[in-house]
Amino acid sequence: MTFTLHHAPDFASTIVRLALEELELPHTLAIVDFDSGALDSAEYRRVNPVGLIPALETDDGPMFETGAILLWLVDKTGRLGPGPNDHDRPAFLSWLFFTSNALHQAALAMFYPHRPAGEANTDAARATAHDQVVSRLGLIESLIANQQPRWLSADHPGVLGLYIGVLVRWLTSLPPEPYRINLAEFPNLRAVLVALERRPSVQRVAADEGLGDQPFTKAGA
Numbered sequence: 726m727t728f729t730l731h732h733a734p735d736f737a738s739t740i741v742r743l744a745l746e747e748l749e750l751p752h753t754l755a756i757v758d759f760d761s762g763a764l765d766s767a768e769y770r771r772v773n774p775v776g777l778i779p780a781l782e783t784d785d786g787p788m789f790e791t792g793a794i795l796l797w798l799v800d801k802t803g804r805l806g807p808g809p810n811d812h813d814r815p816a817f818l819s820w821l822f823f824t825s826n827a828l829h830q831a832a833l834a835m836f837y838p839h840r841p842a843g844e845a846n847t848d849a850a851r852a853t854a855h856d857q858v859v860s861r862l863g864l865i866e867s868l869i870a871n872q873q874p875r876w877l878s879a880d881h882p883g884v885l886g887l888y889i890g891v892l893v894r895w896l897t898s899l900p901p902e903p904y905r906i907n908l909a910e911f912p913n914l915r916a917v918l919v920a921l922e923r924r925p926s927v928q929r930v931a932a933d934e935g936l937g938d939q940p941f942t943k944a945g946a
Contacts (some may be wrong), residue, residue: 726801731772731783733759734934735894737780737791737829743887744798744805746926750765792825795884804882806876817876817885821867823861831857832892835900855904858896862911865889869913879920885929887946890918890941897944908942918942 729743732737732754745752757763757778764776766785773780773789780789786893796818799806806821807814834854842850869877874885893914896906907914918941919928931940 726750726784726894729755731755731757731769731778731782732782733757733778736778737891739930739934739936740791740888740891741779741781741785741794741798743927743930744795744823744884745880746930747887747924748798748802748804750798750903769898790825791829791888792815792821795888796821799868799884805882805887813874813876816872816874820865820874820877821885821888823864824892825853827860828861828865828866828889828892831861832835832896835904855900855906858906859910862893862906862914866911866914869917877917879917882921882924882926884916886921890921890927892917894936894941894944906911908944915942 729748730738730741730745730752732742735755738757742752742754757769764768764778769780770776772782772787775789779791779794780787781794782788783797783840786796791935796806800809807817811817814907831854835851835858839845839851843894851852868874877879877885877889878912893908898905900906908918919939922931922941927940928938931937937943
């Protein structure tokens with residue numbers, strides 16, 4: 726298998742890069758030049774018609790959407806998540822899609838509140854998004870504490886933990902101070918992310934992208 730990841734450091738494409746590194750899948754990075762309008766070019770739109778990153782070119786054709794790429798990698802390799810015939814596949818799929826459709830989207834609303842609400846309503850939109858993020862992280866915290874799923878645990882790396890780790894990185898550092906998430910309020914999730922960020926694959930990506938040696942948890946320690 727050969728891969729080209731259209732990438733910008735510390736963007737959503739980093740999530741996919743982390744999975745490729747953990748899986749030890751050879752890949753080439755095609756760094757996206759935002760200033761040149763690369764995302765709007767006809768060439769890039771043939772890879773990702775939505776004009777966003779990440780996009781992953783594979784032997785089977787191009788892919789976009791972070792959750793879709795991660796799920797495809799799980800199924801293609803049989804690693805980093807339950808396979809189609811595993812008994813815990815339904816729960817894994819539910820939480821992967823929850824992370825993509827609910828947590829990730831609420832995080833984006835915290836960073837870019839003007840998009841859903843307009844410039845005049847950014848404070849209210851950010852406050853609402855903050856409450857949604859706290860609630861949704863609370864659900865993930867309860868999942869880990871009560872069900873202890875293998876696919877989101879300190880003992881087993883998985884695409885869901887990598888996805889949440891990057892989102893937590895942003896949520897604990899990017900929003901204005903009153904809205905930043907305190908990871909200490911989610912101790913079970915923090916334990917999973919601490920274990921993940923110690924993995925050699927994560928450390929390699931973090932070093933290359935300048936994310937520090939605690940890329941998921943330092944801001945929320």
